[in-house]
Amino acid sequence: MACSAHVPVVAQPKLQPHSPSPFKSLSRPPLFVHSQLPHLWDNPRAASLRLRAPHASRSRRVVALAKPEPLRVMISGAPASGKGTQCELITEKYGLVHIAAGDLLRAEVAAGTENGRRAKEFMEKGQLVPNEIVVMMVKERLLQPDSLENGWLLDGYPRSSSQGIALREYGIQPDLFILLEVPEEILVERVVGRRLDPVTGKIYHLKYSPPETEEIAARLTQRFDDTEEKVKLRLRTHHQNVEAVLSMYEDITIKACNIISRSIEMLKGVGLSISLVNGDASKWDVFKQIDNALTELIEQRKAIPGTLVA
Structure with a gap:
């Protein structure tokens, strides 16, 4: 949002002291300058107020953003x-558009879109859908009006550095x-x-949510790939994918084992913040960590409001 004249700027408001923030390293947004203001008049997110003094020939405009830019979040697990x-x-509290690549792919195929028809050709042959098709689907969904207006939560994607690079080339960050x-032992047990x-069609867990009756217990089945051997193989694949995605950001270091305590470690680099959340806790404990990070980011x-004397 950037573009001479000397413009008086409103001083930043004094903030009440608070606990150290994981986003402390983030720089504050710049105050608006004269060159930015013409663009703000046409911005639906900007609230504009025009004041005219009865004995003055000059008018003053005060600009303040009505709300911050919507959140753009990726989540992996x-x-x-x-x-x-x-x-x-997350979507319930923040109103973000939840986008999962697998669900999106199935929806595109069912709707018969151009990308869906292209993907279906590969699926019918039992082949993997090429990256470029999936990336195009994701990109187009992220650029839909609801995603741009409300923000988005991209679930489990990108899964490779090439997918991440492709999204970045489209300006999606x-x-x-x-x-x-x-x-891992907890994941295997789950x-x-x-x-x-x-x-x-109900899902049970023998330890955490056992069946209500012996009759139900007798008819329960296990997915063929829910064995310990296959689970560990899937976990290895997941970890490799995550490392590949994170490795594309040169200035980010991940301490994958440094999350025994229920805390957030924020790492900043190349315009991306990474939040490591301890998932071995109740869903509310985990969400509290995520919620704190998102709230602090907002x-x-x-x-910061600015003023212009015209």
Whole structure:
């Protein structure tokens, strides 16, 4: 939002002292200068007020942003990390558009869009849909009016550095990347204990949510790929994908094991903030960490009002 004249600028308001912020390193948005103001008059997010003194020939305009730019968030987590639950909680509170590449792909195919028809050709042959098709689907969805207006939560994507680079080339960059971290033994336990009731479609867990009756227990089935061996293979693939995505940001270092305590470690680099969240906690404990990070990000990005005497 950037573009001579000497412009008086309103001093920044004094902030009340508060606890150290994980976003402390983020720079404050610049005060608006004269060259920016003409663009703001046409910005629907800017509230404009024009005041005219009765005995003065000059008018004054005061500009203040009505609300900050919408959030753009990516979230990643291993199978059974609770990512789906956190996505629901995030979208419910912040109103972000939840976008999952797999769901998007199926929707495009069902709707018969151009990208969907191209993808279907590969799916019918039992082949993987090429990256360029999926990236195009994701890009177009992120640029839809609801995503631009409300912000978005991109779930489990990108999964490779090439996908991340492709999104960046389209100008798509998140404000925050959330990585849910759960110890592998807990993930294995969560997956291996899952059972499906073929009659009702309800999912049970032998330890955490056992069936109500012996009759139900007797008919429960286990997915063929929910064995310990297959789960560990999927986890290895997930970790490799995550490392590949994070490695594309040269100035970011991840301490993947440094999340025993229920805290957030914020790492800043190349315009991207990465939040490591301890997923081995209750869903509300995990969401509190994410919520704190998102709230702090919003506070840091609030625009500072400026004035112009014309």
